[in-house]
Amino acid sequence: MRTVLIVGNWKMNKTASEAVAFVRELKDRLPAPSSTVELVVAPPFTALESVRTVLGPSSPIQLGAQNMFWEESGAYTGEVSAPMLKDLGCRYVILGHSERRTLFAEQSNSIQKKIRAALRHELRPILCIGESLAQRDNGSTDEVLTQQLRESLSGFTGEAMTGITVAYEPIWAIGTGKSATTEQAVAAHRTIRRVLASTASPAIADCMRILYGGSVTPQNIESLLTSDQIDGALIGGACLHVDSFATIAKAASAARPIGV
Ligand code: 13P
Numbered sequence: 001m002r003t004v005l006i007v008g009n010w011k012m013n014k015t016a017s018e019a020v021a022f023v024r025e026l027k028d029r030l031p032a033p034s035s036t037v038e039l040v041v042a043p044p045f046t047a048l049e050s051v052r053t054v055l056g057p058s059s060p061i062q063l064g065a066q067n068m069f070w071e072e073s074g075a076y077t078g079e080v081s082a083p084m085l086k087d088l089g090c091r092y093v094i095l096g097h098s099e100r101r102t103l104f105a106e107q108s109n110s111i112q113k114k115i116r117a118a119l120r121h122e123l124r125p126i127l128c129i130g131e132s133l134a135q136r137d138n139g140s141t142d143e144v145l146t147q148q149l150r151e152s153l154s155g156f157t158g159e160a161m162t163g164i165t166v167a168y169e170p171i172w173a174i175g176t177g178k179s180a181t182t183e184q185a186v187a188a189h190r191t192i193r194r195v196l197a198s199t200a201s202p203a204i205a206d207c208m209r210i211l212y213g214g215s216v217t218p219q220n221i222e223s224l225l226t227s228d229q230i231d232g233a234l235i236g237g238a239c240l241h242v243d244s245f246a247t248i249a250k251a252a253s254a255a256r257p258i259g260v
Contacts, residue, residue, distance in 0.1 A: 002209050004225070004256045005165060006249055007040040007064060007126065007231035007240025009213075010047075018151035019047035022242065025087045026061070027165030029246040033060035035055055036256045038232075039120065039249055040041045040064045041239070046081055052089040060251075064092035064126070067100060070113035082121035093118050094234070096152060097128045104219045115152065117164050125166045129192075141170075150193045158200040165209045165233040167193055173214025175236060179212050182223045185212045190231040197239070213252055218247035225255035 014022060023041065030039065042064035043051050055061055085093060095118065111127070118125040129148040131141045131246035142160050147167070153161065168188050173180050180188070189210045196205035212224055212235030226246040232252065238244040 002191045002207070003035075004037045004252050005040065005209055006037060006252050007042060007092065007167075007211065007232070007234045008245055009066060009097070009234055009236050010043045010240060011039065011099070011236060012044060012211065013042060013067070013240055014047060016047045017048045017180070019043050020050050023051050023061075025242045026245060027055070028061070030061070031246075031250045031253045034257075037249070037252045038062065042066050042092070042094055043184070048085075048088045050089065052201070063089050064090045064168075065090045066094050066097070066122075066124075068093050068095075068114060068118065069206060070110070070117040072117075075205075075236050082123050086121050086123060090123060091227050092124045092126055094128065094167075095128045096148075096204060098130055098169060098174060102171075108148065111152045115156075118130055124163055124165065128167045128169050128213070128234070130169040130171050131143035131176075136170065136172065141188065145188060145191055146195050148200065149192065153196075153199055156203040161204050162202045162207050165211060165231075166196070167211040167213050168192060169234060173231045174199045175215070177215050179215035179217070179220050179224075180212065181229060182220075185224060186227045186229045189227075193229070199258060204250055216248065218251065220242050221248045221251045222255060225252060 028248050040062045065085045068082055069076055072081050095114045100106040115125045131144040149186050170180050192210050193205050196208055209231035211232045211234045212230050216233045217237045
C-alpha cells in the first residue's frame with residue numbers, strides 16, 4: 001500500500017518569522033493525523049530551524065528541503081549538505097525541480113549525485129521530472145520522462161529506489177493555473193511506473209510513490225486523487241495559504257480513508 005504524500009514546496013517565499021506565524025496557524029487547521037496521508041512542508045533553508053521548533057518533536061507534519069549539494073562539507077560557497085538538513089530535522093528533500101534545471105542549469109548527472117547523497121544520509125529524495133509545452137506538443141512527453149528517469153536513476157539498486165519518490169511536474173502546468181487533467185497526469189504516471197519497473201522491477205515500481213505537481217488547488221485535488229496512479233501532490237502556490245493547504249490536506253484524507 002502506498003501512503004499518499006502531500007508536499008508543500010514554498011519555493012523562495014516567507015521569511016523565518018512569516019513561516020512561524022504560518023505554521024502555527026496551519027497546525028490548528030489540519031485534519032487529524034491519518035495513517036494513509038503524510039504531510040510535508042518544504043520552506044526555504046532560512047526557515048527550517050524555526051519551522052522545526054514550531055512543529056515540535058512529535059508533529060504529524062514533516063519537514064523537507066528544496067535542494068542540497070551532494071558533498072558533505074567543504075569549500076562549496078552557498079551550498080548546504082545532506083547532513084546539515086538531516087541535523088535540522090528534514091526527512092525529505094526535493095531534487096531536480098524544473099526551476100533548478102532551467103534557472104540554475106542543473107542536469108541529470110548532478111541530480112543523480114544529489115539523490116545518492118540524500119539516500120546515504122537517510123533523507124528521502126523527491127525527484128522532479130516533467131516535459132515542457134513544446135515537448136508535449138510535439139509528442140515527446142513519454143520520451144522526455146523516460147530519459148530524465150533513466151539519467152537520474154541509473155545505477156541505483158532496487159532497495160535504494162524504494163526510498164525515492166518521483167514527482168511528475170509538467171513545466172507548462174507550474175505556476176500557470178493550468179493543471180494537467182487527471183487523464184493526462186495518469187497517462188504520464190503510467191509511463192513513469194513502466195520505466196521504474198524496467199529500471200528496477202515491477203514489484204519495486206509498485207512500492208514507489210509518484211506525485212503530481214503543477215497548479216494543484218483545493219478544486220482539482222479530489223479529481224487527481226481519484227486515480228490510484230496518483231500517490232499525492234507537490235504543491236507550489238496553493239501551499240502558501242493556510243486555507244488552501246489545509247483544504248488540500250483534508251481532501252487527501254477523505255480521498256484515501258483506507259489507502260490503495
Ligand atoms: P504550482 O503549484 O504553483 O503550480 O507549483 C508547482 C510546483 O512547482 C511544486 O514544486
